[in-house]
Amino acid sequence: MKRIGLKLAILAMVASTVPAAADDRAAVRNCTWCHGAEAQGYTVAPRLAGQRPQYIMSQIQSFHEHTRDNPFSRQYMWNAVATLSQYDVRDLANYFASIRPKPANDGDSALAAKGKRIFMQGIPEANVVSCYACHGPDGEGVRDIPRLGGLAYFYVKGRLEQWGQGYHSTAGSPMPLVASHLGPEEIEALASYLSFVR
Structure with missing residues (x-):
């Protein structure tokens, strides 16, 4: 943990001194600036606390390879991960996975029952399988499939809309088709x- 704390501090110092790239991409930023000091995220940046380490590592690879191509990824994350070594990626993923996540609790509670039904049963008439089949019964994630439980309403909504528009996360992900x-x-x-799931 101390090693991760030191790396975060170093990243913060580096990010504050590195000028923007010549092609105007965003400068390298400290994880906590967007994901919060306790990695609980904000409305536009997801919580990393409690996320599956394999998922974090696969997403960093997708940012590095420019496979994850939605606008915020291009603007912020592609450049933010450019200098991370494989050891940094592994250490950061394990660190974030070790933090206890807190639910965002920011969705519309009147829609939660319908959302749970879709999550658990899917929408058979629309050929949508249950989310639970891949993400686990409590949205806890499995291996490199992400934890969804507790993510901010605005973030999940935005990602589903972006997948529906054809943006990608990782090569071979079924989410653009599902969304x-x-x-x-x-x-x-x-x-x-999902915002209420603990």
Whole structure:
């Protein structure tokens, strides 16, 4: 833990002194600036606390390879991970996974029951399988499949909308196809439900 704390401090110092790249990409930023001091995230940046280490490592690789191509990834994360070694990536992933996550609790509680039904049962008539089949019964994630439980409503809603528009996360991810079958009401309900999951 001390080693990670030192790395975060070094990243903060480096980020404050590195000028923007010539091609105007965002400068390297400290994880905590966007993901919070306790890695609980904000509305636009996901909580990393309690996230699966394999998932964090795979996403950093996707940022590095420019596979994860949504606008915030291009603007912030591609450059932020550019200088991380494989050891830094592993250490950061294990560190964030060790922090206890807190639910965002920021969704519409009136939609939570509908969201839970979609999460647990899917939408058979729209050929959407249950989210629980891949993400676990409590949205806890499995190996490199992310934890969804407790993520901010706005973040989950935004990601589902972006996947529906054709943006990607990792090569071979089924999420763009899945999200393309979700309507605005289903997205609202899922994002609301997941924000309350502990």
